[in-house]
Amino acid sequence: MRASAIAHPNVALIKYWGKRETAANLPAVGSLSITLGGLKTETTVEFDSSLSQDILILNGQETPSEQGRLVACLDALRALADESVHARVESRNDFPTGAGLASSASGYAALVKAGAAALGLDSNDAQLLDIARIGSGSAPRSMFGGIVLLQNDDNGTTCEQLLDPADWPLEVIVAVTTEAGKPVTSRDGMEQSRLTSPYYQQWIATHANDLDRGLEFVRNRNFSELAELAEHNCLKMHSVMLTTKPALMYWSPTTVACMHAVVELRSRGVPVFYTIDAGPQLKAICLPEAAQIVSAALENTPGVLRLISGGLGAGAVVVNGPQRVSADA
Numbered sequence: 001m002r003a004s005a006i007a008h009p010n011v012a013l014i015k016y017w018g019k020r021e022t023a024a025n026l027p028a029v030g031s032l033s034i035t036l037g038g039l040k041t042e043t044t045v046e047f048d049s050s051l052s053q054d055i056l057i058l059n060g061q062e063t064p065s066e067q068g069r070l071v072a073c074l075d076a077l078r079a080l081a082d083e084s085v086h087a088r089v090e091s092r093n094d095f096p097t098g099a100g101l102a103s104s105a106s107g108y109a110a111l112v113k114a115g116a117a118a119l120g121l122d123s124n125d126a127q128l129l130d131i132a133r134i135g136s137g138s139a140p141r142s143m144f145g146g147i148v149l150l151q152n153d154d155n156g157t158t159c160e161q162l163l164d165p166a167d168w169p170l171e172v173i174v175a176v177t178t179e180a181g182k183p184v185t186s187r188d189g190m191e192q193s194r195l196t197s198p199y200y201q202q203w204i205a206t207h208a209n210d211l212d213r214g215l216e217f218v219r220n221r222n223f224s225e226l227a228e229l230a231e232h233n234c235l236k237m238h239s240v241m242l243t244t245k246p247a248l249m250y251w252s253p254t255t256v257a258c259m260h261a262v263v264e265l266r267s268r269g270v271p272v273f274y275t276i277d278a279g280p281q282l283k284a285i286c287l288p289e290a291a292q293i294v295s296a297a298l299e300n301t302p303g304v305l306r307l308i309s310g311g312l313g314a315g316a317v318v319v320n321g322p323q324r325v326s327a328d329a
Ligand code: PMV
Pocket: 011, 012, 014, 015, 016, 017, 031, 104, 105, 136, 137, 138, 139, 186, 187, 277, 278
């Protein structure tokens, strides 16, 4: 009863921030993301009858702070498999953890894939998407590769791949500005925003239009329109964060310097735009021919520690252990 899986984090171009229901972890709005091939989580799950509780070893260290979400996901998997054995989960990220690089998205996608395989469940079962969402609202998106859409429906959420990585080759260059974790988690921060930001309702009210336009620009491979829209959507989310009480300022001076560098490049005709999540790292998305010039500009921005680059990645996969895949999936 042991299996391993790999998943990549993802970054939303049209983001979600806020929940419509906290218990089931349902997002208030849909989102459109790209899966980041340059960063990776590898997770091994072993169900072992000698254990008296579930254990998570994250990057070599026991991590009791994640116990609630971990047990909730494992319980849902065990219920599906009609099993009661506890698990030891060992997970490793090759990038900074809990620092706005979606380590929880790749972490819970890999956990669910590996856990399902270890329990002999169908690793393409759509119910796994809902189980991943218990761990992190953006984790279902990391179950797929390329460009991904997550939407609300009456029963919860649906998630699907829109484009394969090869359908629209894009490059992502992450400017790492700190290796440290963030002071306020996304889950706590977005709930505080819902309760206190005077702009929260406007964010929700204007969101469907952003998502519709984002879908259209992806369908038409319209990079320049997508660039303007994605930056605007990102800035709207950060306006809500900044006007939360107490304020959520995830940017550092280096983040802002990188934003200026990207906007300056685009004003000179370089096909690139930025996006930023709940942390100070900046992600630059560009067409492949611009990757070199974008990397050089970010590398020379004072405060940038290092760059992580890559194309769009694949969805979560089982790499070791038993695997059952339904024929029609
Ligand atoms: O559900 P979480 O904790 O993965 O929150 C994701 C929040 C943002 O990254 C800021 C936006 C998004 O849609 O990914």
